[in-house]
Amino acid sequence: MMTTYDHKKYSRNEKLIKLLFLWPSLAVLLFLIAYPFVMLIYYSFFNFSFLRPVNTKFIGLTNYLLILTDTYTWERFIFTFKYVGLSVSIQFTLGILIAWLLQRDFRGKDAVFTVVLMPMMLCPIVVGLLWRYMFNTEWGIINYFLHNILGFARVEWLGMEQNSLWATIIANTWMWTPFMVLLASAAFSSVPKYLYEAASVDRASGWFKFTNITLPLSAPILVLALIFRLMDEMKQFDLIYTLTGGGPGDATQTVSFTLYKTAFQYFYTGEGSAWAFILLIIIIGLSSILIRLLNYLSER
Amino acid sequence: MVGTLDKNAIIKNILLTILVVVLLIYTIFPLYWLFLASLKTRVDLFTIPPKFFFELTFSHFKKIFIYTTLETGEEQQTRYLFWLMNSVLTAGIGTLLAVTLGTMAGYINSRMEYRGKKDFMFFVLSTRMLPPVAIIVPLYIVFAKMHLADTRLGMILLYTMIGLGLATWIMKGFFDNIPKEVEEAAFVNGYTRFQVFIKVLVPMVKGGIAATAGFCFIFAWNEFTFASIIATRYAMTLPPRIVAFMGTSGFEWGVVAASGFILIIPIFILFILIRKYILMGMTFGVLGRK
Numbered sequence A: 001m002m003t004t005y006d007h008k009k010y011s012r013n014e015k016l017i018k019l020l021f022l023w024p025s026l027a028v029l030l031f032l033i034a035y036p037f038v039m040l041i042y043y044s045f046f047n048f049s050f051l052r053p054v055n056t057k058f059i060g061l062t063n064y065l066l067i068l069t070d071t072y073t074w075e076r077f078i079f080t081f082k083y084v085g086l087s088v089s090i091q092f093t094l095g096i097l098i099a100w101l102l103q104r105d106f107r108g109k110d111a112v113f114t115v116v117l118m119p120m121m122l123c124p125i126v127v128g129l130l131w132r133y134m135f136n137t138e139w140g141i142i143n144y145f146l147h148n149i150l151g152f153a154r155v156e157w158l159g160m161e162q163n164s165l166w167a168t169i170i171a172n173t174w175m176w177t178p179f180m181v182l183l184a185s186a187a188f189s190s191v192p193k194y195l196y197e198a199a200s201v202d203r204a205s206g207w208f209k210f211t212n213i214t215l216p217l218s219a220p221i222l223v224l225a226l227i228f229r230l231m232d233e234m235k236q237f238d239l240i241y242t243l244t245g246g247g248p249g250d251a252t253q254t255v256s257f258t259l260y261k262t263a264f265q266y267f268y269t270g271e272g273s274a275w276a277f278i279l280l281i282i283i284i285g286l287s288s289i290l291i292r293l294l295n296y297l298s299e300r
Numbered sequence B: 001m002v003g004t005l006d007k008n009a010i011i012k013n014i015l016l017t018i019l020v021v022v023l024l025i026y027t028i029f030p031l032y033w034l035f036l037a038s039l040k041t042r043v044d045l046f047t048i049p050p051k052f053f054f055e056l057t058f059s060h061f062k063k064i065f066i067y068t069t070l071e072t073g074e075e076q077q078t079r080y081l082f083w084l085m086n087s088v089l090t091a092g093i094g095t096l097l098a099v100t101l102g103t104m105a106g107y108i109n110s111r112m113e114y115r116g117k118k119d120f121m122f123f124v125l126s127t128r129m130l131p132p133v134a135i136i137v138p139l140y141i142v143f144a145k146m147h148l149a150d151t152r153l154g155m156i157l158l159y160t161m162i163g164l165g166l167a168t169w170i171m172k173g174f175f176d177n178i179p180k181e182v183e184e185a186a187f188v189n190g191y192t193r194f195q196v197f198i199k200v201l202v203p204m205v206k207g208g209i210a211a212t213a214g215f216c217f218i219f220a221w222n223e224f225t226f227a228s229i230i231a232t233r234y235a236m237t238l239p240p241r242i243v244a245f246m247g248t249s250g251f252e253w254g255v256v257a258a259s260g261f262i263l264i265i266p267i268f269i270l271f272i273l274i275r276k277y278i279l280m281g282m283t284f285g286v287l288g289r290k
Helices: A002-043 A062-069 A071-101 A109-121 A124-134 A141-149 A161-189 A193-201 A206-235 A238-243 A255-264 A269-299 B002-037 B059-065 B080-111 B117-129 B132-145 B152-177 B180-188 B193-204 B206-222 B225-230 B238-247 B253-282
Strands: B066-068 B075-077
Touching: A002 A269, A002 B080, A002 B117, A002 B132, A002 B152, A002 B193, A062 A269, A071 A161, A071 A206, A071 A255, A071 B002, A109 A161, A109 B002, A109 B253, A124 A161, A124 A238, A124 B002, A124 B238, A124 B253, A161 A206, A161 A238, A161 B002, A161 B253, A193 A206, A206 A255, A206 A269, A206 B132, A238 B238, A255 A269, A255 B132, A269 B117, A269 B132, B002 B253, B059 B066, B059 B080, B059 B253, B080 B117, B080 B152, B080 B193, B080 B206, B080 B238, B117 B152, B132 B225, B152 B206, B152 B225, B152 B253, B180 B193, B193 B206, B206 B253, B225 B238, B238 B253
Parallel strands: none
Antiparallel strands: B066 B075
16 A cells, blocks of 8 residues: 555656646746747738727738739848858858868867867857948958058949948858857768778778768768858848948848837737748748758657 | 879878868858957957967956046956856756756657647747747737846846757657667666656666757757847847946947957867767757767
């Protein structure tokens, strides 16, 4: 009899500890993620502005139609895809090359890695400012280098549409290539050494080893890194906020940035919510792929 | 034959070393340039050619902390220390809460079964996936209604949320690494599950907890989007403050650079401390756990 009693007490304890340990986290998430998420969908059906809550009317899908039929929206999406696509592919390629460069053993490797990885931990606000300072047309150090030393014409980095796209990409690449370096290095070092040795016996070239052993075997982690970057770039806006302020005009406004402006500068809360929902759909799509990969990698 | 091979190897070595040096300069130069900008006089900031050697001035740093009133010329403290305190407190307490809750939830998810476990882990992770701009609209409305807008408490809650997903996933991984036998031995000795958790398991993962805390703190410290909307006056943190420095009376580049520099110094220090864990911190503990 004693044992059944103990068992009951034990399982009650187990239940209690589950409740006590999970509910605080769940409460925070319900309050700060789930509730806003539901409200967001709700607001997106109203012509609601929190400056004038009195005139709120249910307008069905009008907000969505407004956004999706507006050419301005598509310009913002096209810019975002360009920005994200170019940034991520440059980061990806550069990251792999740098990881390959740092693969060998050399003195001070640990220190070099620490320095190289630093930019991604910095405050994006400061990184944006830093590059804005260097990109100045008149006295920025980048134009000084291009114009006064190399003899090119001055580039209006932040004043012209096409240039400002590249300015944002350059700053973004500086900040986030380290992430790719980090993951690519991890991927490369997870490749078993004996494979290289076997290939060396067969007199395979370095390039052959890289494309036929290193890359295929590190593919899962590289893909993981790629999706991480895509997801983060889709929602990024603070770097651009201080670098270009979305300008010139609206040229460098990402979707996230437009959403921020719609909701907090024009105070079209309803329309902003519809924007947010569209952005969320894209990010949820990306993150569901990411989750599968994370689960796959953590169970490997 | 051997000679040419050696020669090639040497050339290759030199080339690779040069590339590493170029990489280091590319990484460090912008930060160095920002640092110089914070020490230049207003005239030296905009000279062509740019000056690498110049007369040092600490006036920008001073200006951040002390301002001179126009009428009387009196020197007064700015509210910068107050904003700094906001940043330290909200990020610090938020981190503490996130890591505590994350360790608890990570433990349950590592050791116990319950319905909807996968959903919970996904839900937790969504804190990292969701763009802040997307949920901030309804969040602002709720916060305003509950008198949490522009309060430190509100910011602490937000920063708890920001760190929670990361902490739960990383800590789950650390608990997964501990063999079940460790707990079973403790159970046999008459420990309750709670005692096992506090007295046996938590001490075993304290390195991981510290590193996780480092990451949560960095992310909260750098956070701008929430802060710029929710913490506009009383609870204002440093990142939106820097943007405000940009806005007033044109660009005071010296002051902007100095305040940017103050903001990244703690990150430098923390980053060096937790650099061994960086892979883990950036991938939710799926990779690079030690």
